[in-house]
Amino acid sequence: MTVPRALPAEARAVVRGDRRALAQLITRIESRDPSVAPILRALHPRTGHATVVGLTGPLGVGKSSLVNVLLAHLRSLGKTVAVVAVDPSSPFTGGSVLGDRIRLERDPGDAGVFIRSMASRGRAGGVATATREVVRLLDAAHYDVVLVETVGSGQVDIEIRDVASTSVVVLVPHLGDEVQTLKAGLFEIADVFCVNKSDLPGADAAAKDLSELAGLGAARDGWRPVVVSASARDKTGVTELWTAIEAHEAFLDAEPGRRAEADRRRIANELVELVRDRVAREAAERLQADPSHGKLLDEVAERRLDPRTAADRIYERTHGSSSRTRRR
């Protein structure tokens, strides 16, 4: 493959599919190393080819096993696949991440597969931003499909829509009773529902319930969630799952501008997050460096000033008071 000389060396390594370079860049994105910016900038025009699929769902529904059989299915179709397992920042999920990762069997010699866990040690905002950037790297490295799997539950589950063009919510039969309670949240996320462990009793009823709910509700942006049943253990339903994902991808391309509109919405959220992250970093640095901010802290601690008013003062000092009326 031709790789233009104009690209930075590390960007060229990504385009060539150099796995070690990819792994190192991902680590640098995770640790918020600012020196990756020019590499991401150089690679951005080379993104937008991969199908990015998000898989989310409660703990214990077998997401990792499902990713495993989906991976095998995609390889049998000749597609190259990258898997990103995103872990919300709670230390409590550490154990299950490890457990899930170990269970993900694969042929270590298969050059068409790349698997990576991402832990988020940082605060709010970091996970989605870093995940998006990692997905773009893998896209630029020519993986046909990028599977983003969220581990456990947490805010990342909702943000999966900000990362993937098709989002799959994985459930199991015994959650059937709870679906009524959860449905608003679930239908906000899912383009495809996958009822895993379809060998368990109640699986058909759960799938039927979901299908009925999907039929009753208003279609979101013209799409009604598709419900498929699968069993990662028996390796059934995986063809149907991939067909449903492809159907949603085809839907996005069926009308001019539809995919672009979804892209724009995701990008708008991303830009807001990037600006917010930068402002938060700078506000934290100034708060530590500036002695007058120390006085503000004292005033709040001594109850002479309330936090919102103090925050407004910091805002005005650091972002100019030319700004519009105060909101809080």
Next chain:
Amino acid sequence: MTVPRALPAEARAVVRGDRRALAQLITRIESRDPSVAPILRALHPRTGHATVVGLTGPLGVGKSSLVNVLLAHLRSLGKTVAVVAVDPSSPFTGGSVLGDRIRLERDPGDAGVFIRSMASRGRAGGVATATREVVRLLDAAHYDVVLVETVGSGQVDIEIRDVASTSVVVLVPHLGDEVQTLKAGLFEIADVFCVNKSDLPGADAAAKDLSELAGLGAARDGWRPVVVSASARDKTGVTELWTAIEAHEAFLDAEPGRRAEADRRRIANELVELVRDRVAREAAERLQADPSHGKLLDEVAERRLDPRTAADRIYERTHGSSSRTRRR
């Protein structure tokens, strides 16, 4: 009790302990109604009296049952108690929240108890900020102890230290094997470990392991986590749990400036979050309103511009280019 006329009417209602006024103000904080700002401002000087205890831990360790017996114990000591159950924003935890809430038995006629669940439908950042403000309301309403319970796992677990002056991590015996993996994260959070379900086999070993780990590690800010065993079912260990919490509170007061230093750290984080939230809100509004931002979105969507560069441009337009060197 004397309530100065100078306070806004709603603030006076809080100070009088009017439960309906409290409940309504909490709802307004949850929905980010900006009109609560003057009320919080007026009440701020009246806060700082309550003991704020955070309880966190993995799903299924029996946090709510433990809160329940702790609540009964505190009432028997004559203390008034408010409970705030914070739910991370995942729709998947909806079911368990409901379940936990229903299990929290109490005497509905007891005026010395106030219980409230807080769901966070919003994005990153909102939960901790709103929780802190709700805790201050309850503090101003003269509750002696405010128990903040996080539901499930998620970022809120880590942020519990930003809300509570004493943080309790609740575990159960069968998590013993995983503790080695999790310990760094757990010891970052816990002032007190509570091994619940101490009637189960392995409970003594789990408590001993934790005590040894606590003894080996470096003391954080001079405090080594205390490990207690309890059984919410058998109502044992609750006295020991409260004694451990009080020991940590006494430690904070044992040396001049120690509690103030911890307060200042929390306030510093809070101010950064408030500034970040405001900036994010404004960036989102401008992005939607300004046609030149629409062009930026197009450029990113069409791969002519990368997101980080686009975010830098928004930052410079909205926050002035007088600012320091670019970070990303």
